[in-house]
Structures are given as C-alpha cells and as structure tokens.
Amino acid sequence: MLTEAERKTSAASEGPDRARPRSRITPEREAEICEVVLDVLRESGYEALTMDAVAARARCSKATLYRQWTGKPELVAMALRHQKPATLSCVDTGSLRGDFRAMVAQLDDRQMMKNASLMRGLVQAVHTDPDLFQALRDLLVHPELTGLDKALARAVERGEISAASPTLAYVPHMLLGALIARQLIEDKSADRAFVSHYLDAVVLPALGA
Numbered sequence: 001m002l003t004e005a006e007r008k009t010s011a012a013s014e015g016p017d018r019a020r021p022r023s024r025i026t027p028e029r030e031a032e033i034c035e036v037v038l039d040v041l042r043e044s045g046y047e048a049l050t051m052d053a054v055a056a057r058a059r060c061s062k063a064t065l066y067r068q069w070t071g072k073p074e075l076v077a078m079a080l081r082h083q084k085p086a087t088l089s090c091v092d093t094g095s096l097r098g099d100f101r102a103m104v105a106q107l108d109d110r111q112m113m114k115n116a117s118l119m120r121g122l123v124q125a126v127h128t129d130p131d132l133f134q135a136l137r138d139l140l141v142h143p144e145l146t147g148l149d150k151a152l153a154r155a156v157e158r159g160e161i162s163a164a165s166p167t168l169a170y171v172p173h174m175l176l177g178a179l180i181a182r183q184l185i186e187d188k189s190a191d192r193a194f195v196s197h198y199l200d201a202v203v204l205p206a207l208g209a
Contacts, residue, residue: 025068030082033058033065037079042118046076046125046132076122077135081143083111089147096155096209100199109191116189123180145172160209167206174203 025033036058040049051072055062069075086106091099126133152171156163178198179190188194 025064030068033060033068034079034082037075038083038115038118041076041079041121042114045121046129049076051075071131073129073132073135074139076132077139080122080136081140087144087147088151089143091147091151092154095158096151096160096207097204099151099154100204101196104192104196104199107192107195112191113189116183120183148172148175155207155209161207165207167208171203171207174206178202 033054037049037054040053040057044053049072051062051065054075055065058065065075069078086103088099088103091102093099093102122132122136126136148171152161152168155161156168161168178195182188182190182194
C-alpha cells in the first residue's frame with residue numbers, strides 16, 4: 001500500500017496537468033517562440049502548423065511548448081496576442097477621441113499588411129476548429145473588448161457620449177467590420193490612415209462624440 005507521500009509523488013509524475021506546477025519560460029524566450037509561430041503560420045497556414053514544426057524552428061522540445069500552452073489553438077492565439085499592434089487596455093488620455101488616437105498611434109502599417117493574409121486564413125480555420133475559435137475569443141478578443149468597454153464607460157462618465165446611445169453596443173462590430181470590409185471591398189489591408197479616418201468619420205459621429 002502506498003503512503004501519502006508516495007501517492008503525491010505518483011500523481012506528480014503522471015502528466016504535465018496533474019499536481020505539478022508548470023515551469024515558466026522567460027518573457028524573452030516566449031517572445032521568440034511567438035515569432036516562430038507567426039512565421040510558420042504565414043508560410044504554411046493554420047492547418048499545416050504543428051507543434052513539432054514550431055519546436056524544431058524554435059529549437060526547443062515539444063514538451064516545453066506543452067508546458068506553456070495546452071495545444072496549437074492556445075499557442076496560436078497567444079502568439080497573435082503577443083504581437084497585436086494596438087490596444088485600448090492601457091490607454092486613458094482623458095477623452096474618447098484621444099484614446100482612439102493613442103490606439104491608432106500604436107498601429108504599424110507594415111505589420112498590418114504582413115498579417116492580412118494570415119488573418120484571412122485564421123478566419124477560415126475557425127469555422128472548422130472550435131478550439132481555435134474559443135482560444136481566439138478568450139485570449140485575443142475578450143481582453144480587447146474589456147479595454148474598449150472601459151474606454152467607452154469613461155466617455156459616458158465624462159459626458160462625452162450618452163449612456164442611452166444605441167451605438168454603444170455596436171462599436172466592436174463597427175471596428176472589426178471595418179478591418180475586414182476594406183480587404184473585401186478595396187483589396188487593401190487596413191492601415192493607420194484608414195483606421196484614423198474611419199474613427200473620425202463613422203465611429204465618433206455615430207456615438208455623438
């Protein structure tokens with residue numbers, strides 16, 4: 001019969017998800033791996049990306065990847081979040097217009113163009129991979145919606161926009177829709193100038209700001 005100590009030792013050795021804390025890699029190493037993931041995505045697409053391919057390119061073991069991420073969907077979502085070009089999460093300029101301008105200032109035109117085809121491929125992949133869909137929502141979309149909601153709530157508190165504005169509920173749809181629509185309508189990726197003009201001409205007026 002196993003002693004209590006032996007049972008704990010046995011449980012800890014059964015797998016990475018049982019009774020054993022995950023050892024964390026350094027932020028610098030995580031950034032390197034995320035860049036590798038994005039490179040492989042651009043070259044091969046989501047379907048062809050494998051943990052083995054990432055491990056080989058990043059010169060690490062597959063076990064190292066699984067200690068940090070549960071699988072390919074989470075790895076891809078975190079890689080996208082790591083290099084995401086703009087966010088409202090850490091912005092508070094004192095006005096909604098200022099917050100939007102600060103967000104636009106974070107955009108990198110070259111990076112946005114570079115990632116345009118990558119994102120198109122992922123949009124297709126989420127229709128057949130529910131785990132990827134959930135990972136993107138949990139790790140990429142929801143955190144940004146939280147930042148946007150806070151910026152809009154501050155604008156309401158300052159009296160810049162009305163709490164009763166029906167547009168408030170549709171701001172996320174407007175922003176995401178614009179990024180996708182430009183590619184479909186003009187065959188161009190969104191850039192800083194487009195996003196800035198769209199915010200000034202469409203989003204802010206619709207909010208009454």
